[in-house]
Amino acid sequence: QKEVEQDPGPLSVPEGAIVSLNCTYSNSAFQYFMWYRQYSRKGPELLMYTYSSGNKEDGRFTAQVDKSSKYISLFIRDSQPSDSATYLCAMIEGGSYIPTFGRGTSLIVHP
Amino acid sequence: GAVVSQHPSWVICKSGTSVKIECRSLDFQATTMFWYRQFPKQSLMLMATSNEGSKATYEQGVEKDKFLINHASLTLSTLTVTSAHPEDSSFYICSETTGNTEAFFGQGTRLTVV
Numbered sequence: 001q002k003e004v005e006q007d008p009g010p011l012s013v014p015e016g017a018i019v020s021l022n023c024t025y026s027n028s029a030f031q032y033f034m035w036y037r038q039y040s041r042k043g044p045e046l047l048m049y050t051y052s053s054g055n056k057e058d059g060r061f062t063a064q065v066d067k068s069s070k071y072i073s074l075f076i077r078d079s080q081p082s083d084s085a086t087y088l089c090a091m092i093e094g095g096s097y098i099p100t101f102g103r104g105t106s107l108i109v110h111p
Numbered sequence: 112g113a114v115v116s117q118h119p120s121w122v123i124c125k126s127g128t129s130v131k132i133e134c135r136s137l138d139f140q141a142t143t144m145f146w147y148r149q150f151p152k153q154s155l156m157l158m159a160t161s162n163e164g165s166k167a168t169y170e171q172g173v174e175k176d177k178f179l180i181n182h183a184s185l186t187l188s189t190l191t192v193t194s195a196h197p198e199d200s201s202f203y204i205c206s207e208t209t210g211n212t213e214a215f216f217g218q219g220t221r222l223t224v225v
Contacts, residue, residue: 008152034213043117043204043216044155088154090214097143097208103154 003027006089006102015111019076023089023102026070031094033065035074038086038104047087048074079109114138115207117217124195124224132190132220134205144188145206145214146180155204161188195224 006023013019021035032051036044048063050056056063062075072091076083086106090099114137124130134144143162147155159180161167167180177199179191188207192199205217 006154036216041202041219041221043115043206043219046213046215049213098145098157098160099214101154104152106152 003100004089004091004102007105008103010106010108012108012110013079015079015081015109017079017109019074019079019083019107019109021074021076021087021089021105021107023072023091024070025072025091027091027093027100028067028070029093030091030100032092033063033072034090034092034099035061035063036088036090037083038088040085044088076107079107081109081111083107084109115205115215115217117205117220119220120218121221122223124222126196126224127194129191129193130195130222132192132203132205132222134188134190134207134217136186136207142185143208144182145208146178146188146190147204147206149202149204149219151202158190192222195222197224200224 004025035048037047038044050063053065053067060077064073086104088104089102092099116135116137146158148158149155157170158173159167159169161180161182163182163185169175182188200223202219202221204219206214208214
């Protein structure tokens with residue numbers, strides 16, 4: 001079993017929809033959680049970073065962490081075609097600096 | 112936020128030649144650089160971790176003599192793919208961290224070996 005599980009998709013939604021992207025993990029030592037967006041043939045771009053359970057909001061993006069369930073989510077409100085990309089979750093153990101990545105979810109927002 | 116400049120973004124080389132990829136930290140002096148390889152529709156595969164002035168730490172299964180990493184200064188890390196073969200064709204990405212856990216990525220280099 002991989003430490004971080006993420007459905008590769010693709011996830012196809014209409015423009016304006018609320019998107020929910022998720023990752024589950026098995027390592028209880030993970031304390032830091034990140035979401036990255038990666039466009040085709042580009043390096044990943046950091047979207048959200050959090051280290052506590054609960055919600056963190058930034059514009060149309062909300063990151064949610066539930067450490068008790070070992071489950072994290074990224075919500076995108078009012079999705080746009082420009083949001084079409086692969087979204088990677090990443091996690092780091094406390095005291096470490098090496099992230100463990102999910103395999104990424106491909107999101108397609110169609111007009 | 113931090114900015115990592117990686118180049119070239121795309122390189123085509125002949126089999127048997129070597130290719131150097133550079134990653135430069137523009138905003139701050141990165142303590143640690145990570146080098147990843149990514150196949151189409153796959154996640155990032157960590158190849159090695161490098162710290163300024165010391166030898167890189169390679170992940171299991173990664174040939175250190177084939178993928179030479181140099182981190183001579185706090186702002187520059189290089190990955191050289193030596194004697195490249197078509198199976199080395201991939202997307203290579205560097206990432207830096209200051210140790211505060213957030214990692215910032217370069218733009219990536221698409222290597223095609225013909």
